[in-house]
Amino acid sequence: MSSFPPKEKALGMYERMYLIRKYEERIYYLFLEGIMPGTIHQCTGQEACAVGMLYDLRKDDYMASTHRPAGHDLAKGVSLKSMMSEMFGKADGCCKGKGGAMHTGDISIGVLPANAIVGGNLPIAAGVALAFKMKKKDNVVVCFFGDGATNEGSFHETMNAAAIWKLPVIFVCENNQYSATTAISMVCNMENPAADRAPSYRIPAEVVDGNDVLAVNEAATRAIERARKGEGPTILELKTYRHVGHSRNDACGYRLKEEEAEWFARDPIPNFRKLLLERGIATEEELSAMESRIEKEIDEAVEHAMAAPYPELESALRDVYWQEVLN
């Protein structure tokens, strides 16, 4: 059992996990109803990874996400409203409607545009870390990727470079067992596709229960401290499971019901909620009030996004190149 954080932090972590869960649920329904355009890659079930890793990051630390970015973005602090508006392609979305579900971010708080090329964010995160090192800042970068990304060439190239240059980056493999519909065990001859490779780069690694927000947070604390002290990168492999399909229209026909049942029982959110109550960190009333407030915020964000105007058409022709004046 992990040591327990102070009340404010424990509740803060629960709040963010709950926000992510409800955000994804709401988007799923909006999508099924045909109200929301685009595609979706949801992180339902993986909330503890995002929150545990990012809860203690500073605003000026960076985070690099993937095609499944909502949890990471919300955990790092991208505004709910700007995320929801982006999902609808509206003018006040976090990318002005030019990014969409797979590219959400907010550079003003260190959130890189999410990257929809598997493994594409790895060297970019290393580059940000190199900039921190060259500028002699003690900032760090947290870079998320899936189990599938470990088979990309960019993974190998980036791990090698991060190791030789001792870059302040934490590489976080969210191993949800599947690369889209392919079980990772079919395409990688290793139990832990990220962590087992770490020794070959002489990068320290940990395998962590990705559904235990406290365990993730403790591992994050160790890795972040190492990075801030200039001791170089860490690979964390978080074992987790997505409760939903890879993307829209994926009914998960490739997964065994027994496997799903086992993982659903390890749902990070109700389990952490139970712990908060058992330990007397919060009362049922407190948690319910928090949950209602979050649901209301999501309702408001949806209402706002649906009513918000689309970008003017000519805006599609702008931002191809950096415009100092407009920014």
Place this chain on the structure above:
Amino acid sequence: MAVMSIAEALRQAIREEMQRDETVFCLGQDVDIPGGMGGAFTVTKGLGAEFGYERVLNTPISEIMMAGVSVGAAIAGMRPICDLQYGDFLFCMMDQLVNQAAKMCYMSGGTVKVPMVMRAPCGATTRGAQHAQSLESYFVHVPGLKVICPSNAYDAKGLMKTAIRDDNPVIVFEHKLLYGSSRKEAGALNPVGEVPEEDYTIPFGKAAIRREGKDVTIVANLLMVYRALEAAQILEKEGVSVEVIDARTLLPFDYDTVLESVSKTGKLCIVHEDTYTGGWGAQVGSYIAENAIYLLDAPIKRVATYDTPIPFSPPLEKFVIPSTDRIVEAVRELARM
């Protein structure tokens, strides 16, 4: 004013920018190993000793990483200048250049900038098919990138400085036969030229008229500018007056200068070392046809590398790359029309 080669002018531009702005740094394979060559073509030689090896970063042979690290460092406030050794290796980093560097600003709604320079030596130099290509056209096709190709020492310094200061990803094509570096290349020109000591920049999107003429307009870049000038001299003796325009930058491209020239000559010949089909000349030719076909008195001609990989054997290589003779022939034909 000092007289110097393109390699020296590029080095001076990089050195001055590194002195001026501490966020500017170099990276690349062998970019400056003590006792090494200073990149493959001497451009970055000596910079490590001068600025330290943290700002002149020798990298593993990992093109995806080199490009991706450049993107990330640029986003986080640095100005990386990455040396690729051979432009052919651009394909090893295509995702980072095209999906990442070129799209970050746009995808983020104009909130993320990527001020990076990718230096890509190009041109056929009897090294065979994989160390030979002129790949400008691939990148001219990518909104979000800029593509430049300095052909003399003055431009090399001024355009490189503009590239380093630009807030967007810029790919610099440097021709291996034009460097004039200590590394000897068969068939190399050494276009040494006067380069001002002081700081100056050359804006992108401004072509240069290298020779004025009234009968036929040639638009060329890099090595082909010199072959076009040679052809113009030969044709002059035949009474054909050729105007030679050096494109200097391909994205943005200075269509106005070409339009103005064509409105005078009525005849256009485009010359590049890039292969024929889909080469940048195809874009320029169709732009002129689309916007100014009634200014033309003859069809647009294109002289380009034949649609083959670049062969090794020196006579074969020479055969597929546009020669002065091929340019003369094409322009002669235009002049007769």
